[in-house]
Amino acid sequence: MFTTTTTSSTLIGVEGRRVSVEVHLSNGLPAFAMVGLVDTAVREAKDRVRAAVISSGLEWPQRRLTVNVAPSELRKTGSSLDLAIAVGVLAITEQVPVEAAERWSFLGELGLDGQVRPMQGLVPLVHALSDSDLVVPDTGLALAQPVHRGGRLEVVRTLSDVVEALNGRMPWPDPTPLSAPHSPAQHPDMADVVGQPQARLACEVAAAGGHHLLLLGPPGAGKTMLARRLAGLLPDLAPDDALEATLIHSAAGLPLPQGLLRRPPLRSPHHSASLVGLVGGGSSALRPGEISMAHRGVLFLDEMGEFSPSVLDSLRQPLEEGQIGVSRQRGSYDYPARFLLVSAMNPCPCGEAGRPGSCRCSDAARFRYSRRLSGPLLDRFDLRVMVPRPHPDVLIDPPRAEPTAAIAERVAAARGRSAERGVRCTAELTADQLEQCSRITPEAEHLLHAQLRCGALSARGLSRVKRVALTLADLAGPQPLLDVERVGLALSLRADAKRLLSGAGG
Numbered sequence: 001m002f003t004t005t006t007t008s009s010t011l012i013g014v015e016g017r018r019v020s021v022e023v024h025l026s027n028g029l030p031a032f033a034m035v036g037l038v039d040t041a042v043r044e045a046k047d048r049v050r051a052a053v054i055s056s057g058l059e060w061p062q063r064r065l066t067v068n069v070a071p072s073e074l075r076k077t078g079s080s081l082d083l084a085i086a087v088g089v090l091a092i093t094e095q096v097p098v099e100a101a102e103r104w105s106f107l108g109e110l111g112l113d114g115q116v117r118p119m120q121g122l123v124p125l126v127h128a129l130s131d132s133d134l135v136v137p138d139t140g141l142a143l144a145q146p147v148h149r150g151g152r153l154e155v156v157r158t159l160s161d162v163v164e165a166l167n168g169r170m171p172w173p174d175p176t177p178l179s180a181p182h183s184p185a186q187h188p189d190m191a192d193v194v195g196q197p198q199a200r201l202a203c204e205v206a207a208a209g210g211h212h213l214l215l216l217g218p219p220g221a222g223k224t225m226l227a228r229r230l231a232g233l234l235p236d237l238a239p240d241d242a243l244e245a246t247l248i249h250s251a252a253g254l255p256l257p258q259g260l261l262r263r264p265p266l267r268s269p270h271h272s273a274s275l276v277g278l279v280g281g282g283s284s285a286l287r288p289g290e291i292s293m294a295h296r297g298v299l300f301l302d303e304m305g306e307f308s309p310s311v312l313d314s315l316r317q318p319l320e321e322g323q324i325g326v327s328r329q330r331g332s333y334d335y336p337a338r339f340l341l342v343s344a345m346n347p348c349p350c351g352e353a354g355r356p357g358s359c360r361c362s363d364a365a366r367f368r369y370s371r372r373l374s375g376p377l378l379d380r381f382d383l384r385v386m387v388p389r390p391h392p393d394v395l396i397d398p399p400r401a402e403p404t405a406a407i408a409e410r411v412a413a414a415r416g417r418s419a420e421r422g423v424r425c426t427a428e429l430t431a432d433q434l435e436q437c438s439r440i441t442p443e444a445e446h447l448l449h450a451q452l453r454c455g456a457l458s459a460r461g462l463s464r465v466k467r468v469a470l471t472l473a474d475l476a477g478p479q480p481l482l483d484v485e486r487v488g489l490a491l492s493l494r495a496d497a498k499r500l501l502s503g504a505g506g
């Protein structure tokens, strides 16, 4: 019995793991067995590999073939192993040199005609083999290059390309020249938002401090416009964050730019989204959900009151821990999910609760609506602002509003101050760090105590108000002073949402 071993990788959640593909050839009736905890897609590799070998004019062994994919305790999924299996079979039947087959790593799905194609999750799969001499599908080169660090990286279009190159009969194919990168898409600009000084400020503070934001207001007030522009205020992703976000987007099969993702992603799932669609998972192939695709970016829930309570409840773990555990039959997996949550919501089912005499909802209907949002979830929003409909005069002769670029500059400066404290933004500071790096004036302290005494603020709310006040200070300049003006402003950006929703604040 003979054995050869080739190298490839498989996708576990959003990470690639290196695997060894051992091909055994023994005497006996022709057969092809696949062992080593493989899923249906890997098992189907048998048919793809065999068809690709034969249609490439190569020889298929008329003996007993066994393919073992190791380590055996790791569940192997998908079609990424096809090329490594094919090369292993060709090596053991002396159609390519064993030494060459064992030196390179291979990633690629095989078509029945011998074409080598990229597959979902190529970026994490390459990342797992980033120090190897690696062969990837030609069309996957743009995705592979940024995460492949050492060794050689070659591309192929067909199985024959691999055979010719490993035998030294032909050089590795030249990659197809990359098309010019798209000019960056025009993102919606804050200059388009008319009026709404408080909501605009809330967006700026949310972006600078990483504070979750709830926008409450009637339909047509511009809540969605504001939320969609917030992602544009965030700075470019730092290299490590860019890599994390890119791995997730690749594993989810989302389109990627050339190179790593540079801009924080914005995901806005519809309120009819399923629990699996939102948090990830799935019965056959595990897939990251919307909250993971929003990792290091913005998760925007429009019409938050229409999401099912179970879906909203599932946000609590990621908001707390920055990840979400997804379990299925064989073990569980933690997907990264650290996002800025921006939600928009009508104050009542008909949306008119802010205007006296306009709401058509019954008290019971408004009560039910307000109960959709659990207290613990509401508590996560450091910023809760009302967004009224703009005054008609403002719409007729709109004043020129400040554009995204100018606001983003202040946001970047504020985040720079957080970076000096060793965090990305004030939301990441621990309570102790918050006390150490800021100074509160006696007047501001007095104002907060008055709020505590009258029950308008909880102990937890107190620390959140201080945090927002620090972000306001960071936006203003290098003095982290929590004075009465900033603390007052932070309080005004934290409307009593329960009261607004139940109508008492109408």
Ligand SMILES: [Zn+2]
Pocket (backbone or CB within 6 Å): 348, 349, 350, 351, 352, 353, 359, 360, 361
């Ligand atoms: Zn109403």
